[in-house]
Amino acid sequence: MIYCQGTKMLRSRNRKYCRICYFCSGTFDKGNFVKIRNVYNIGKNKIKRMHLLLILFGAIVSYFFWIQYIYYRQNSAKSRKHWLRFMLCRDKQIKSSQTSDLTGDVRALFLTAHPDDECMFFAPAILRLVELNASVHLLCLSQGNYYNQGFQRREELLDSCAVLGIPASQVTIHDCNTSSRPHNRRPRETTTAQDLQIQLLHLGDRLRPATQTADKTGELPDDPNVEWSISMASSLILKHIRAHSINLVLTFDGRGVSGHSNHTAIYKAVSYLASIGNIPDDCSLLSLLTIGVLRKYLFFLELPISWLLPSDLCCVIGSKGYIQAKRAMLCHRTQLLWFRYLYIWFSRYMIINTFQVIDQGPKNLKIY
Incomplete structure (x- = not known):
């Protein structure tokens, strides 16, 4: 050396x-x-x-491999059996040979506040239920007449539901004939300046808390500044559940995903029915979990987070389902403002839904 x-x-x-x-x-x-x-x-x-x-x-x-693993696990045959066990007989043992016979027994009801809620927030759950051959119903408690476009938005809702696989006979829209803001009615054809003014009003109204109540009018108007009547909303929901023998109800949670007062009013109405025990014994109640803004716009990258965090039910769709949900959203032509396109491209609610069970109180409880 x-x-x-x-x-x-x-x-x-x-x-x-x-x-x-x-x-x-x-x-x-x-x-x-x-x-x-x-x-x-x-x-x-x-x-x-x-x-x-x-x-x-x-x-x-x-x-990315983890995301792929979670997706295939969520869409496996075992996961579908878990869906059926959860939705129909959570307290009963179901044999593997019986799960294929139970798909037709699922009668699901989606409760929304406005036309376009079904594809903006609930598209993954709707597509999964339709894939399982369940009978899917939709109850929309307003016809979206905030800008005097109720008739047009009603047609858009039916077109969107047809894309998602819900027949028109199973779509119910609560009719509210009067516009909540007659001074701000929007004609069918508007100029660029009018469209910009409406967009600014729309964003401002979403940030303003509810200051009025609809108890006196007896209606459920599409207006973030009007607080819906819980008694009226709950009676409409209960009537629809009993009329169609619904055994699964899916709606918003207490924060309403976007914080809209009409969304949270539906949760309050369902929670009220659950607390007094008016919901049928064989009916399960699920609320769509609200997440933070950062997670909300991570698109498919948010999937591992939703998978790790606790939830009672998780729905995930792939590229084919996302294209179908996007087509449904594009049916709502009156709502396609610039920020809605950003929502379609980046929101995780277009491909992922996580639900929490709404606890039910004693049955047939009477309050004096």
Whole structure:
């Protein structure tokens, strides 16, 4: 072994240069050694960066594989059997041979406040239930007459439900003949300036809390500033459940996904029915979980988070289902403002739904 003066390391006799500084063993130039040493440090830093990039790339690839695993697990035959057990007989044991016979026994009711809620928020659950050959019903408690477009939005809702697989005979829209804001009626054809003004009014109204009540009018108008009558909404819901022998109800939770007062009013009405025990014994109640804004717009990247966090039911659709939900949303032509396109492209509610069970109180409870 020969001692290298540049790196203070030993090299073998059969090597002409040191492995690190590559100086000849016979001469040593300190200036050249410093330059070579700097080049070595730069190369060492590049290797570290390459290692970090490889680790980051591996983490991203692993995350995407995880998403694929969760998706296929959620859409497996075992997951479908879990759906049926949960929806029909949560307290009973169902044999594997019986699950295929129970698909026709599911009678699901989606409770929405406005036309377009069914595809903006509930499309994954609707498509999964239709895939299971369940009988899916929709009750929309207003016809979206905020800008005097009730008739047009009613037609758009029927077109959207047809795309999602809900027949028109199973779609019910509560009729509210009068517009809640007659001074802000929107004609069928508007100018660019009028469209911009309506968009600003729309955004401002979503941020303003409810200040009025609809108890005196006896109606359920499409208006974020009007607080719906809980007694009237609950009576309409209960009547629809009993008329169609519904055994699964899906609606908003206490925060209403978007914070709209009409959304939260439906949850209050369903919770009221559940608390007094008026819901039939064989009927399950589910509320769509509201998540934060950051998670809300992560699109399919949010799937592992929803899978890890606790929920009673999780619905996931793939690219084919997303295209179908997008087609349903495009049926609502009057609602296709610029921020709705952003919602279609980035919202996780277009492909993922997570639900929580609404607890039911004692049956046939009377309050004096």
